[in-house]
Structures are given as structure tokens and as C-alpha cells.
Amino acid sequence: MILHHKIQGHGDPLVILHGLFGTSDNWATLARRWADHFTVVTVDLRNHGRSFHADEMNYPVMVEDVVRLMEQEWIHKAHILGHSMGGKVAMHLAHAHPDLVDQLLVADIGTKDYPGGHETILDTLNALPLDQLDSRTDAEAFLRRNIHQDSVVQFLLKNLARDGQNGFRWKINLPVITAHYDQIVAGVHPGHPYDAPATFLRGGRSDYILDEDWPNIQEGFPQAQLITFPDAGHWLHSEQPEDFYRAVIQVLSGSDGSRYS
Numbered sequence: 001m002i003l004h005h006k007i008q009g010h011g012d013p014l015v016i017l018h019g020l021f022g023t024s025d026n027w028a029t030l031a032r033r034w035a036d037h038f039t040v041v042t043v044d045l046r047n048h049g050r051s052f053h054a055d056e057m058n059y060p061v062m063v064e065d066v067v068r069l070m071e072q073e074w075i076h077k078a079h080i081l082g083h084s085m086g087g088k089v090a091m092h093l094a095h096a097h098p099d100l101v102d103q104l105l106v107a108d109i110g111t112k113d114y115p116g117g118h119e120t121i122l123d124t125l126n127a128l129p130l131d132q133l134d135s136r137t138d139a140e141a142f143l144r145r146n147i148h149q150d151s152v153v154q155f156l157l158k159n160l161a162r163d164g165q166n167g168f169r170w171k172i173n174l175p176v177i178t179a180h181y182d183q184i185v186a187g188v189h190p191g192h193p194y195d196a197p198a199t200f201l202r203g204g205r206s207d208y209i210l211d212e213d214w215p216n217i218q219e220g221f222p223q224a225q226l227i228t229f230p231d232a233g234h235w236l237h238s239e240q241p242e243d244f245y246r247a248v249i250q251v252l253s254g255s256d257g258s259r260y261s
Contacts, residue, residue: 003069004050005043009035012102013078014252015066016042017086019109020118020184021156021172023049030237033245038079038252043069045086047173054173057180059092059188066093070100079252083107083237084208088188091220094198095190103252104198104221107244108206108234110213111220113187120146122178125156130168136160139168151235190220198224199251201244203232227251 006024014034016027024031024042031040044051046065054061066089070078079102082090087109094101124146133139139160143153163169177184198221202209209217209226218224227247229236237244 001052001054002072003043003045003052003065005041005069006031007039007041007073008032009038009040011038012252013075014038014040015070015075015078015080016040017045017066017080017082017089018043018048019084019086020177021048021121021159022083022086023158023171025049025158026238030241030245034248037249041069041073041075041078045089047176049171053176055176057176058183059088060096062089063093063096067097067100076100077102079103079105081105081107081248084109084234085184091188091194092190094194094196095188095192095220098194098196101196104194104196105248105251106198106200108202108208108236110200110209111188111217112213114185116181116185118181121152121156122181125170125174126178130170133168188220193219194221196223199227200224201227201229201236201247203234203236203239204228204230205232206234206236208234
């Protein structure tokens, strides 16, 4: 099975991989801008968005999903940009198939094992009584009982869809994501370094990449550089889209970004 994806633009391929609970639609605005310079491929990872649901959920199988997609679209090498969970897919792809990666860009995720942090979200999503909802407003009110950040609630509600009758369903494969959550938060610990250019972009107000994490990241990615957006959190691409757009352009141009101005 091939991942759901959208291709736009012309030029060197740029493949974008979203984070947990996300979809390719989260990147639509930036993708349209980058499409002025690149062939942009936005992807729904397995068990997310409009892609297929499967019982397996780990990084090796998600990497092979991306490889199959690239093979189908005759993409022999691409810039790979991944955020959070998608960043881990990107890192694993770079280690397993370095020949497929031109520039590697990882947004606000490191190589360490993460302690979790989505348990409240998963418990709340699993408890939502889909068969009793009359409207999305009901769902929103239910989520707000335990999830107090409006931006997070709105982000999660993008995964809720009508079931074709009078009820609702999750677009994400919630049972499988829940069952394999420990594998999703697991670190990236390859047996060998990815000895090619890599860029890690972090939010200054995010705790996903701390200063003390950088030596471990450089063990796996010895040519890595770090770009910090001081006023951004974990969703740096949506919080500071102009700065993020320009940073990616500069990295991929290999200079001051004038090539893609």
C-alpha cells in the first residue's frame, strides 16, 4: 500500500513528514510556498490522515512506507523534512537509506528516548463517546475537560470526521497508536552515524531539544547544525511560519537563501 500524498511544484524533491496526530494538511501553506522552488511531496504517514490503517506502528515500517512512496514516484533522492514523530522517521530513513537523502531537516525532535507526555491526550481521545456525539461542538467540549490548551484541542479535532451516517469517527488509527505509543516515543539509536549534512531546527520555548541533548545528537549526526527559533514552541513551523520558511530555504540553498528568493 502507498501512503496518501500530494505533489506540487517543480525542482528538486522535498518530502515533508508530519508529527503524531498530524496530517499532510498541517503543512499545506508552507508546502505551497516551497513549491515555487521544489517538487514538494506532503505525506500522510500510516495510521494518520487519509493513509491506510495497519496493525504495525514502528519506525522501520514507517521508513519502508516512505521508501515505497519514493520508488513509486520515481524519486531517487530527496530533501527530507520531518517534524516530531516525522522527524524520527526522517532520521531513521537517513540511517537506513542514506543514498535516498539529499538534505536532512529535523524539526524539534532529538535522538533521546522521550518519557511520553501524550497519555492524557490518548486517554481523552479513547474516552470520547463517538456514538453519542451530536456535533463537533460536543466533541470539543469533551476534549476541553482534560486538555486545556485551545491550540491542541483544535489540532486534535482535525482528526475527527463524519462517518457517512449521523455519527463521527477518528481518521487516525487510535487503537494502534495507543498500543504502540512506547515505540513512537522511543529514541533513535542507530549502530552507525549518518555522516552527511543534517539540520536540526528547534523551538526556544520547547523542551524537545535541550542544550544537553546536543552531544548525543551529534554522535548520530556528526555533521549536524542546530537552528533555534527563540520565541517558538514545539510547533515552530506554525508559530513562526515566515522564519521557518526562510530557514529551510537557506539550508537547502546552501548559502544565504538567494538561490530561492
